[in-house]
Amino acid sequence: MTKKIVEVKGVTVSFDGFKVLDDLDFSINYGELRFLIGPNGAGKSTLLDIMTSKTRPDKGKVIFDGHINVTRAAEHRLVRHGVGRKFQTPSIFSSLTVYENLEAAIGFKTRPYKLGKGLSGEQKDKIEETLEITNLKEHRHTSAGILSHGQKQWLEIGMLLVQEPKLVLLDEPVAGMTRRERDHTGELLHKIAQNRSILVVEHDMVFVRQFASTVTVLHMGKLLCEGPVEQVQSDPQVIEVYLGRGHKAA
């Protein structure tokens, strides 16, 4: 059995009595690129919240990297342990330049009183490398606030990359992107997936078909099915959930 980077065990979360996650078991292996799909309200974002300790579960636990109890860790500490998350809307610091955004991200393990010093040569190289693969090289001194939507998303992915997380959680990274931007994001994902585990929450089935290997389908807070993309697509249960009854032809 392959080792697991993150393990969600029997997690239940309810808001006002409504069970968003219902006794859910879920895990991702080391080095895996996993896609998570499901209709609105399936609990996808809540699952990410649980895995980043933003929301505490009512029941169950989450183990990261074999030994870290996620449900007890403070959010920022979890990031330092190697869990990076990209939120659904691009959240970058719009008053700072592209370079300064990356610079802020790379210093995340530096003690506050040491932030008066500049970056090390190694850190600078890392930023240059990230500017290169996110296609933001010529925009380094641009205010992040005036970047295009796609560029903001790439910048945010870049901010995750400079931190070299072990696990990256991406919430709808291609929402609102043009086809070209989407293709580039897909390539970016494969490039960065080489030495880390990635979980992508996505609605865009075209994108999923193009880039996914393993897909997990969530429905009503439970795992509906999990497997290679072709298998998941032809699963009658998934078709029903996505397209409704009586619509058998996909």
Next chain:
Amino acid sequence: MIRQLSKPNALHNFGFIACAFLLLFVLPVVLSDFQINLLGRFLTYAIVAIGLDLIWGYTGMLSLGQALFFSLGAYCFGMYLNLETAGTRLPEFMGLYGVMELPFFWQPFYSPIFAIIMAIVLPMVVAGVLGFMIFRSRIQGVYFSIITQALTAIVALLLIGQQRLINGTNGITEMRTIFGARLADPGTKIALYIATVIVLGLVYLGCRALIRSRFGRLLVAVRDDENRVRFMGYNPVVIKTLVFMLSAGIAGLAGVLLVPQIGIISPKQLDIVASIEIVIWVAVGGRGTLLGAIIGAVLVNTGKSTISTNYPEIWQLIMGSLFIGVVLLFPKGVVGSLRDLFQKIKVNPRREYLPLSAEPSAIEVETA
């Protein structure tokens, strides 16, 4: 959006040296003793304004407790001045209220060094404890402002209640000498003014270095999106508490410089108006620019003093209208508006602006 004037450094340094020269050597000769004393006071206000700008303009937390920290500093140093004036006897007001022995907490204030250290450390400790509790509970925005305002009011009431210990509403007034020199002497007044200018210069340079460092950019990041800072692996509680403490320490230091120049410190300095006035200085000058904080403090106070002498009956109306006008017409303040003007004339060389989308067409046909 809000950052330092990104002029070349050489020009900035020249401006700084020119201002220092003007303040240190030209104005003391040109202005009368009275005017110098007035300007000295305004410059201590400028120091407080810089502190507020750090947490409000850069970090996005509107503190209405700066008057508290300012006054704590002033009280600490005022106690020293009071003891020095009294010499071997008790401060005068204690005799009036039947206090026979110097209260224990007054004892160490015979030492000016202790008084100065306390004037800075005490506000920092108060800000540290209060800030840590507020920020840890993730209290933000207007609630932070209300709590800081409430604490200021509480301390004011506390001071008013302690008639026997620190002379209640009257405050500490008996101050005639500082380090053996008479406060009324013109020489002493000039010396205090020079000291204020130097401290202001150092505080300004220190804060400028801070906001240009990575820590400074992190402050802006907290203002833009605190949650993102947290999910980037930083603890915003630590960052915010540190900068809040720093701004409190700066206000305390300004209090040390203020009290020998006005010769009184009373709970009046802690009323609601006092804190809001500090906010107005920064808003008028332009928040998010250190220079704006200084200019705002000097400008507003000069205006206040001129208008109140010339129109004693309606000066508050005039000042109020001016503030409303400035906030409505120049929401970025004096410095912010000027900078926008410069940017219109000359495109800022350090910033590139993106051309419109290079995509062949924004609306592509999606092949579903």
